[in-house]
Amino acid sequence: MTDFKLNRRAFLKTAAAGAAGAGALGLPTMASAAGLTIGIVYVGPRDDFGWNQAHAEAAKVLKGVPDVTVVEEENVPETVAVAKSMESMINLDDAKMIFATSFGYYKPFVLDLAGKYGDVQFRHAAPLWTDEDPKNAGSYFGYLDQAHYVDGVAAGLSTTSNRLGFVAAKPIGTVLRNINSFLLGAKKVNPDAEVQVIFTGEWSLPVREAEATNALVNANCDVITCHVDSPKVVIETAEARGVKTCGHNASQAPLAPKGFITGAEYKWSTIYTQYAADLAAGKTLPNFIGAGFDKDFVQNTPYGAGASAEAIAAADAARAEVKAGKPIFTGPILKQDGSVLVGAGASLDNYDPMLDRTDFLIEGVIGSIT
Amino acid sequence: MGDEGTLATVLLAMFAGAIRVSTPFLFVSLGECLTEKAGRINLGLEGTLVFGAMTGYALSLHTGSPWLGVLAAGLVGCVFGAIHGYLCKLPKVNDIAIGIALMLFGTGAAFFFGKPYIQPQAARLPSIPLGGWSDNPAVQQALEINPLFIIGFFLAVAMWWAFRNTRWGLVVRTTGDSTPAAVALGIDVDRVRLLATTVGGFFAGVGGSFLSLSYPGSWSEGLSSGQGLMAVALVIFARWNPLACFGAAILFGAAGALGPALQSVGISEGYHFFNAAPYILTLAILVVAVSPKRALRGAPSELSITK
Incomplete structure (x- = not known):
């Protein structure tokens, strides 16, 4: 009917x-x-x-x-x-x-x-x-890896074990890119830092996310971040284990009053209101828009109690650099399999189309895509 | 990290996972075991679990007492069980169909009423730290045991003992094995089944409150991921024996911890396969356990699937 x-x-x-x-x-x-x-x-x-x-x-x-x-x-x-x-x-x-x-x-x-x-x-x-x-x-997108890069800078200065944990949902391009950028941020300030990743296989699976967080903490990771749809469980579990956390997607600061450092957040309102204004003005909408800090499409959560003064200063500086267009992927960067992604002295633009098709993890990330 | 250390880490993680993840499986399977022993199948326990999780969280938030939340979760479980028990006693009503209806109803109602409780943080159940003797934080964490797990263990033992040694156990078993025999003994069959389903619902509700109040410890709509349904399968796998239900719940908890644990020690190829371990395990055990030559051993003969 x-x-x-x-x-x-x-x-x-x-x-x-x-x-x-x-x-x-x-x-x-x-x-x-x-x-x-x-x-x-x-x-x-x-x-x-x-x-x-x-x-x-x-x-x-x-x-x-x-x-x-x-x-x-x-x-x-x-x-x-x-x-x-x-x-x-x-x-x-x-x-x-x-x-x-x-x-x-x-x-x-x-x-x-x-x-x-x-x-x-x-x-x-x-x-x-x-x-x-x-x-x-059409598509619109915020390049959240820029905010994860800034998270990584703060996390790299917050770890004592030099091991950062990442709970990831699925090994698709945007997730892998966030993991890579997070590590690059950490390495910028702490060359010994490495990122251990655990894939849960689903966007939302609270019990396995909690298990993954516990497994990372047991594996000596002392800063945890994630890319799952709802980071509440990851942040709460990590806080209960007494480690520091970086958020994802929205502000999780209230969930971790002791260990929250900062987080990577989208700012979709910039895009949505722009679309509405364009439609009202009778303009043709662009088929694709994507940006990061430069057009206010992404942001970092206000710093929590877990952020040291040193981490705050370094993260603020890194954000200003990215906003001004400084590349995140600055060589030399190797992929996990040892092949060269970016040669020494070279760099990839932050919006290089090649990064949209990220299907690899870089050296320094422990964990496998398949 | 040497090979020995790696193995120890994975085994410890599976042990810890078995304790952390098994409790909802345990409570739901005990509830289902009781219901099925009386001759009914309640597939609605998944809905009861989810609704119990939501109610427990809400009550804990409003009263500040997680134990009141557990009690409230059990009581709404009773209501769901009683609805199932009452409807199924009407003539020509199929208990499986009612169960599926109640599963969908319970899940949907929990999502509806649960909206305001996704954001706030409720008081969680305290754990009993039994790992103080160890210097290893992973061991200490593994032995942070929730009281509900311990209660579940003693409940399983008590049910196992009661089925064998008490008059009530005999009444439930007779009702489940032969309605004519039970009627001949003067047992009110419908009442026994109604009560068994109601109490079974209580257990499932408590199992749900563990999910939202202990581990992972917050209410969200993706919380259950099918634990309630898997627990129903566990009962068959456990051959309607409460002690075996405990073992099966532990096994499923450990299998669920395998995927993340292996990835954390660097064995990360094929994590989808390891994440599927609990389901592969179920299939394997069922394949090994079935025989075309006999009916399911231990099955109450009044169950609609075995009749």
């Missing part, structure tokens, strides 16, 4: 669009309408101390923008369920812009719907968009 309705709506819309001869970009008309409805889909709960919370906090900012209505749905799995959620936002709530905030939403769900609804703008939170994809789809 519902399916029939949706199909009929979809048919009428397509027919109308065809009759009007509208192309794929029907933007200016929508801005003049009674306001803009933006749909946001989350993979988990909006208050998870992590990835989803970072997006939800930006959504709150977006709700404050005049003439913008935000519709949200949380706990939407990366299955055909997300296609249904987005389609109902388009058909029932009249959303003209969709933020699909989880990695697995893009292929095939966002791509399929972008083909089907040419007058709706789809933006996805991972650097996946390519030139072959529909023009009303």
Whole structure:
């Protein structure tokens, strides 16, 4: 029954669009309408101390923008369920812009719907968009590895064992890049530092995350950070074991009153409000935007009790350098297999496309991708 | 780190993991064991576990007492068990279908009511440090034993003893093995099953409160990852013997710790395989244990799956 309705709506819309001869970009008309409805889909709960919370906090900012209505749905799995959620936002709530905030939403769900609804703008939170994809789809991304690099600088000056622990979800490019940058930050101030990584295999698996944290502390790591959807369990477990922590995605400072150093956070609100302003002004949205400290897309959590004065000074300096464009990947850097990533004296730009395709860990990281 | 040290680290991690991770498995499987001994299957214990975890966390947050949280989790478990027990006593009602419905209901209701409790930090259950004799922090950590684990152990022993040696145990076993015999003895079969399911729900709720109040120790919607369902399988694997339930829970806890422990000592190739260890273990044991020549040994014969 519902399916029939949706199909009929979809048919009428397509027919109308065809009759009007509208192309794929029907933007200016929508801005003049009674306001803009933006749909946001989350993979988990909006208050998870992590990835989803970072997006939800930006959504709150977006709700404050005049003439913008935000519709949200949380706990939407990366299955055909997300296609249904987005389609109902388009058909029932009249959303003209969709933020699909989880990695697995893009292929095939966002791509399929972008083909089907040419007058709706789809933006996805991972650097996946390519030139072959529909023009009303796109990607936005904050290069969080820059913030993890700054974390690494602070962590490198906070460790006494020179062993830093990293609880990671899945060995995909963004996660590996964060691990690599974290180590490079630590090595900048502490050449003996190494990073031990444990992959849990899932974005959210509290019991195994706690086990992984305990295993890292038992393996003599005295600063723990992570890249999982909801770092609450990792930070709390590490705090209970008396080691220091660096956060991820959103502020976990209140969870670790003794050992929290700083954290790597997104600042999606910069991107979201910019999109809303562009739409209201009738501008064509860029298909891809990504930046780090330079455009205020990422930030570090305010320092906690675990940060020494020395660590704070070094981290602040490192952030200023990255903001000014100083490369994080400065040679010589070897990959784990011993091959040369960056030669001595050379460096990679912080937005080098090669880093988007990170499928390796660098020397100094203990742990395997497979 | 030498090979010996590496092995010792992994074994210690598995030992510690067995104690830390096994408690929810233990409580849910004991609850299910009691329910099935009386002749019913309650697949809804996963939902009870999740709802118990949420309730325990909420109560601990509001009252500041984690033990009140545990009690409240048990009581809501009772309510879920009683609903299951009551519905299944109606004519022509299938206990497996009701169980699945209650599992989905319990999980969904816990997510609904649990929204405000994801962020705040509630008081957690204290652990008993039994590792003071060792200088090794890993050993000390491994022996930070939660009282619920100890209670679970004695509960398993008590249930094992009671099934064999008490009149109540006999009544439950008779009800589960033959309804006609139980009726002939003048036992109110429906009431026994209702009570068994209710008490079983209590145990599952307590198991859930361990997840949110002890380890990993916070409420979130991804908290359970199927412990409640695996515990139901554990009962079959444990042949409806409470002592074996304890052993099976320990084994599953240890197997779950294997993946992270191996990665922490640098054996990180194939971590997906090691993370899947508990499930591979279940399959292997079931394959070894089944025989086409006989029915499941120890199965209560009134169970709808064995009838």
